[in-house]
Amino acid sequence: MEPPVPGSDGAEGRVRRPTMEDVAARVGVSRSLVSLVFRDAPGAGPRTRERVLRAAAEIGYRPDSAARVLARSRSRVLGVLLTVRNPFHADLVEAIYPEAERLGYDVVLSADAPTRSSHKAIETLLGHRCEAVILLGPTARPSFLTSVLRRAVVVSVGRRFPGTGVETVHTAEARGIRSAVDYLTALGHREIVHIDGGSNAGSPERRRDYRAAMRRNGLADEIRVLRGDHTEESGAVAAHQLLSEDRLPTAVLAGNDRCAMGFLDAVSRAGVVVPDDVSVVGFDDIPSAGLSHIALTTVRQDVPGLARAAVELAVHRLENSAEPGRESVLDPELVVRETTAAPRGTTATRPPRHEPDRLAPSVR
Amino acid sequence: MEPPVPGSDGAEGRVRRPTMEDVAARVGVSRSLVSLVFRDAPGAGPRTRERVLRAAAEIGYRPDSAARVLARSRSRVLGVLLTVRNPFHADLVEAIYPEAERLGYDVVLSADAPTRSSHKAIETLLGHRCEAVILLGPTARPSFLTSVLRRAVVVSVGRRFPGTGVETVHTAEARGIRSAVDYLTALGHREIVHIDGGSNAGSPERRRDYRAAMRRNGLADEIRVLRGDHTEESGAVAAHQLLSEDRLPTAVLAGNDRCAMGFLDAVSRAGVVVPDDVSVVGFDDIPSAGLSHIALTTVRQDVPGLARAAVELAVHRLENSAEPGRESVLDPELVVRETTAAPRGTTATRPPRHEPDRLAPSVR
DNA sequence: GCGCTCTACTGGAGCGCTCTAGTATCGCTT
DNA sequence: AAGCGATACTAGAGCGCTCCAGTAGAGCGC
Numbered sequence: 157m158e159p160p161v162p163g164s165d166g167a168e169g170r171v172r173r174p175t176m177e178d179v180a181a182r183v184g185v186s187r188s189l190v191s192l193v194f195r196d197a198p199g200a201g202p203r204t205r206e207r208v209l210r211a212a213a214e215i216g217y218r219p220d221s222a223a224r225v226l227a228r229s230r231s232r233v234l235g236v237l238l239t240v241r242n243p244f245h246a247d248l249v250e251a252i253y254p255e256a257e258r259l260g261y262d263v264v265l266s267a268d269a270p271t272r273s274s275h276k277a278i279e280t281l282l283g284h285r286c287e288a289v290i291l292l293g294p295t296a297r298p299s300f301l302t303s304v305l306r307r308a309v310v311v312s313v314g315r316r317f318p319g320t321g322v323e324t325v326h327t328a329e330a331r332g333i334r335s336a337v338d339y340l341t342a343l344g345h346r347e348i349v350h351i352d353g354g355s356n357a358g359s360p361e362r363r364r365d366y367r368a369a370m371r372r373n374g375l376a377d378e379i380r381v382l383r384g385d386h387t388e389e390s391g392a393v394a395a396h397q398l399l400s401e402d403r404l405p406t407a408v409l410a411g412n413d414r415c416a417m418g419f420l421d422a423v424s425r426a427g428v429v430v431p432d433d434v435s436v437v438g439f440d441d442i443p444s445a446g447l448s449h450i451a452l453t454t455v456r457q458d459v460p461g462l463a464r465a466a467v468e469l470a471v472h473r474l475e476n477s478a479e480p481g482r483e484s485v486l487d488p489e490l491v492v493r494e495t496t497a498a499p500r501g502t503t504a505t506r507p508p509r510h511e512p513d514r515l516a517p518s519v520r
Numbered sequence: 521m522e523p524p525v526p527g528s529d530g531a532e533g534r535v536r537r538p539t540m541e542d543v544a545a546r547v548g549v550s551r552s553l554v555s556l557v558f559r560d561a562p563g564a565g566p567r568t569r570e571r572v573l574r575a576a577a578e579i580g581y582r583p584d585s586a587a588r589v590l591a592r593s594r595s596r597v598l599g600v601l602l603t604v605r606n607p608f609h610a611d612l613v614e615a616i617y618p619e620a621e622r623l624g625y626d627v628v629l630s631a632d633a634p635t636r637s638s639h640k641a642i643e644t645l646l647g648h649r650c651e652a653v654i655l656l657g658p659t660a661r662p663s664f665l666t667s668v669l670r671r672a673v674v675v676s677v678g679r680r681f682p683g684t685g686v687e688t689v690h691t692a693e694a695r696g697i698r699s700a701v702d703y704l705t706a707l708g709h710r711e712i713v714h715i716d717g718g719s720n721a722g723s724p725e726r727r728r729d730y731r732a733a734m735r736r737n738g739l740a741d742e743i744r745v746l747r748g749d750h751t752e753e754s755g756a757v758a759a760h761q762l763l764s765e766d767r768l769p770t771a772v773l774a775g776n777d778r779c780a781m782g783f784l785d786a787v788s789r790a791g792v793v794v795p796d797d798v799s800v801v802g803f804d805d806i807p808s809a810g811l812s813h814i815a816l817t818t819v820r821q822d823v824p825g826l827a828r829a830a831v832e833l834a835v836h837r838l839e840n841s842a843e844p845g846r847e848s849v850l851d852p853e854l855v856v857r858e859t860t861a862a863p864r865g866t867t868a869t870r871p872p873r874h875e876p877d878r879l880a881p882s883v884r
Numbered sequence: 885g886c887g888c889t890c891t892a893c894t895g896g897a898g899c900g901c902t903c904t905a906g907t908a909t910c911g912c913t914t
Numbered sequence: 915a916a917g918c919g920a921t922a923c924t925a926g927a928g929c930g931c932t933c934c935a936g937t938a939g940a941g942c943g944c
Contacts, residue, residue: 587900
């Protein structure tokens with residue numbers, strides 16, 4: 157049998173990983189003491205502590221997380237399931253890392269993909285002893301999630317699983333949609349079309365909330381929903397459909413930013429000027445929405461807030477007695493940029509950019 | 521001290537994770553036998569094997585990867601460092617998973633981000649006992665990578681680290697750039713501007729290769745490089761710069777697709793028609809480049825090939841004697857879509873879409 | 885000088901697996 | 915009947931860490 161790294165110490169001299177034992181021997185203390193230092197536990201003198209740390213650095217010791225996880229009664233590991241292509245997930249992951257670290261948890265990532273089911277990705281997470289899994293816009297079947305619940309706390313970001321014991325964090329879609337519709341209405345728009353997001357997380361809510369907001373503004377007759385999904389392509393398809401008709405609506409509320417950007421791109425190629433000919437509002441506020449040449453007016457989801465709430469919910473659930481099925485709802489804010497204006501033929505000037513009213517996150 | 525999951529078996533009844541011992545007891549065999557079955561090792565009777573598998577499924581047993589990794593002489597874990605926002609990395613990750621699985625390796629992901637240095641992300645990977653780390657477009661300092669080499673095989677995708685012992689997988693930038701310039705030249709373009717990618721992986725090569733290709737086509741006097749990076753924003757900035765001048769060049773070769781898309785967007789807003797007024801070529805072929813409304817002509821990197829080569833290089837290096845510093849170079853292909861045409865005033869018809877010549881990957 | 889508390893440290897039993905070295909049982913030859 | 919090689923299984927020693935129980939010695943009051 158070969159040593160851990162085959163070819164023994166090859167050209168670059170890879171060698172056996174140093175262990176705590178090695179550090180201990182070098183300093184002349186017990187392994188327990190070294191462990192104690194690395195866990196930041198009380199009981200070591202400041203001088204010794206420093207010597208241990210120095211010795212460890214000298215021999216390039218790093219704690220072995222497999223051994224650590226195995227030995228601990230609590231693993232303190234949070235699993236995150238993401239769809240690696242999804243830029244919104246990317247933002248969430250970036251925000252989850254520091255938050256987990258702050259609370260003393262490790263994060264392991266697992267991605268689903270066309271060739272890798274979320275089922276399998278979650279199994280991998282559980283294999284890593286995650287105490288809780290945070291699922292970003294999960295597409296898994298509720299029945300599977302229920303079985304996962306026997307092993308770990310489950311937090312879903314974006315999608316609701318009422319009555320299953322899955323914790324949920326999501327945006328108050330209704331408030332976001334309503335503020336967008338109200339804003340467009342205030343500008344003088346009446347023909348406001350919604351390109352929806354199909355069955356993606358949040359979409360049924362957004363569709364329903366659009367209808368409600370239209371009715372609230374006395375625009376029940378103008379309600380029009382175009383089928384879409386959360387891709388640029390679907391925005392472009394909707395654009396072509398609208399372009400093929402007699403005339404455009406004066407405003408479009410897209411299911412998300414990617415859809416809005418696909419729409420924008422397709423109409424500007426057709427010579428339509430945004431916002432003069434048509435106003436466009438997105439949802440999410442992904443990074444590219446804010447780029448100067450896009451400057452998309454959109455409903456911003458509070459990504460750091462969602463990340464923080466997800467981690468906190470998971471940790472709270474782990475460290476306190478069982479109180480399943482909590483729900484954390486965060487308010488979005490309308491970010492007005494340059495793709496919205498009063499419709500042609502009304503007051504020529506655009507309203508000033510208004511500072512969005514940031515609302516405190518609420519926990520129900 | 522609380523049991524593994526605090527609140528003991530709470531509302532949903534989370535309980536102690538079953539172990540091999542539990543499975544063994546249920547079937548009435550030894551733990552070793554169960555281990556053997558789960559490792560697919562020879563030495564168990566077919567009937568027993570089946571009974572073990574069934575019992576495991578009944579009690580919801582899953583192998584504990586921490587314990588497994590700890591006990592094994594080889595961890596068979598590959599670490600992947602990615603920048604979670606980067607869509608090109610997303611594609612690579614998706615392709616790495618199945619490839620690693622095929623060779624019997626586990627994959628653990630770690631992301632760098634503005635708030636999380638690649639240094640730290642790599643440390644995490646090493647803590648998980650990765651035998652090899654695959655770094656996607658790494659930004660780490662070579663000196664740090666050298667220190668990592670003592671612990672693991674290092675494979676860099678995209679960026680070269682000559683003479684360090686880091687294995688490298690990358691695209692033959694020169695061939696890609698040359699085919700793009702040759703193609704544009706054949707269409708009749710002479711004023712071909714390159715918006716470069718700054719210090720991003722592959723950019724210095726692309727810049728150099730652009731110059732070489734221009735010279736080869738007798739266009740040394742037309743060489744013009746605009747400073748950029750790999751974001752949409754930089755494409756838009758370059759567009760505004762060019763628009764502010766007397767007249768546009770007839771063709772633009774962008775540093776990557778995102779840059780190309782930023783450029784496209786900015787010029788079409790200014791009323792410039794692509795490809796009639798200006799031809800645009802990208803680099804990478806990210807998914808959105810192929811969308812019908814974008815239809816970007818671009819130099820496609822062979823993502824599945826890069827992923828496969830990276831995993832194979834890592835595994836080869838682990839399983840054979842030390843042969844450091846191999847390099848695997850994959851050929852790109854020019855994908856002609858709808859953002860390129862002959863310049864205004866020349867032969868009116870566009871050439872037919874030509875089927876790109878796919879070349880076999882070469883290993884040097 | 886005595887017990888007493890405190891701090892600084894050590895010993896050792898696991899955590900859930902893997903993997904080598906064994907043992908038991910079988911069928912089959914000689 | 916003894917021997918033999920397979921095959922099917924078991925025993926048990928780790929892997930590198932955590933964490934609890936325990937010890938040595940210093941400092942202190944009385």
